[in-house]
Structures are given as C-alpha cells and as structure tokens.
Amino acid sequence: MGDRAQRDAEFSAYMEARQASLLRTAYLISGDRHTAEDLVQTALAKLYLAWDRVEDRGSLDGYVRRVIVNEHNSLWRRPFKRREHATDQVPEQAAPTPSSSAGGRDEELWDLVQTLPRKQRAAVVLRYYEELSEAETAEVLGVSVGTVKSQTSRALAALRSRSGDLFDTAGTTQEDR
Known part of the structure; x- marks a missing residue:
C-alpha cells in the first residue's frame, strides 16, 4: 500500500x-x-x-x-446575511435533541443549556459532556484555566437559577432525593 x-x-x-x-x-x-x-x-x-x-x-x-x-x-x-437562508417551507417539527428519547428532565435540562451564552455553553459541554479536565477544556477553547472555571461557574449558577423545581442547589434532581 x-x-x-x-x-x-x-x-x-x-x-x-x-x-x-x-x-x-x-x-x-x-x-x-x-x-x-x-x-x-x-x-x-x-x-x-x-x-x-x-x-x-x-x-x-x-x-x-x-x-x-x-x-x-x-x-x-x-455577517448575519450569510448565516441565515430563506426557504419556501417552514420545518414542521424541531430537530431532535440528543436526549429527546429520554424525555422529561433531560429535555428540560437541554433546553436550559441552550439558553447559555455560547462560551459558557462550550465550557459546560466540554467539561461535563466530553469530561475534559479544566486544563484540557482551556486548551480547546484557547483560554486560561481561570476563564474555564469562571465560565463554568457562571453557567452552572445560571442553570441552577433558571431550573426552578427541576434541580435543587446541590445539582441533584428532585426525584433523586
């Protein structure tokens, strides 16, 4: 070969x-x-x-x-013009989320994650979904470890404050207690 x-x-x-x-x-x-x-x-x-x-x-x-x-x-x-494309048809349903088959809490959590600013969302995905260390996440994002810590901390605080009854302050679900 x-x-x-x-x-x-x-x-x-x-x-x-x-x-x-x-x-x-x-x-x-x-x-x-x-x-x-x-x-x-x-x-x-x-x-x-x-x-x-x-x-x-x-x-x-x-x-x-x-x-x-x-x-x-x-x-x-x-520029915005290049990101958006007009179509003749509107999609009938939203694209499935990674957890749509699980439903319930996972779907609600995913909806909350989507409300985060893009940098915070990237930090959360890399840290908790990809299970990268803070140093690895910092390397991927091209930022300092301190920035990863602060972005992740802000993201988690925002998720906790927006989650209402879905999660308590310890991060466990109400059903898990």
Whole structure:
C-alpha cells in the first residue's frame, strides 16, 4: 500500500470511529443539527489537510474539538446575511435533541443549556459532556484555566437559577432525593 493510500486508510478509520461523537459535541455546542454537521465536516477537512503534520495521534480529538469550537466562534463573526437562508417551507417539527428519547428532565435540562451564552455553553459541554479536565477544556477553547472555571461557574449558577423545581442547589434532581 502506498503512502497516500495508507494515509487515507488511517484517516478514514479515525473518521469512522469518531464522527458520531464529534457530531454530538458539535451539536451540543451549536444547538443546531445542520450547523453541527457543517462544523464537523469543516473540522475533518482541516484535519485531513493537517494529517501528516500531526505527530501525536493521541491528540487528534483535541485538535478536532479545537477546530469545531473555533469554527463555531467564527460563525458569530460573519455577517448575519450569510448565516441565515430563506426557504419556501417552514420545518414542521424541531430537530431532535440528543436526549429527546429520554424525555422529561433531560429535555428540560437541554433546553436550559441552550439558553447559555455560547462560551459558557462550550465550557459546560466540554467539561461535563466530553469530561475534559479544566486544563484540557482551556486548551480547546484557547483560554486560561481561570476563564474555564469562571465560565463554568457562571453557567452552572445560571442553570441552577433558571431550573426552578427541576434541580435543587446541590445539582441533584428532585426525584433523586
């Protein structure tokens, strides 16, 4: 097998193994299924172009997450006209959320997470969904550990204050007590 064929096979194996997880992460960060698909596609395209330069294969997920976050942040810098597209038809139903099959509290929590500012939402998703450490989250977001701590703290405080009866101040559900 030639170098290029081997390279393509390695990349394809990585993409097949990680695409679903990356798509979930992108969806949680963006809140939109189509945007998440675009983010992952862009991130994987950039990874493909950089594949030969990435020496530490263990850092691939971090690299791709960083591209997803950066691309999502750049969406907000683009003019509004380019982000919105008019259509002739209005969708009949909202796109499913990651927890729509679980229903109930999970869906309500997801709705609350979507109300967070994008930086806080990204910090919460990376810390608690992706289970990254504060240092890893800071690296992906390109900020200091202190910023991750403050963004996460503010996000959790906002979620607690908005949750009403869904969660108590300790973060446990009312039904779990």
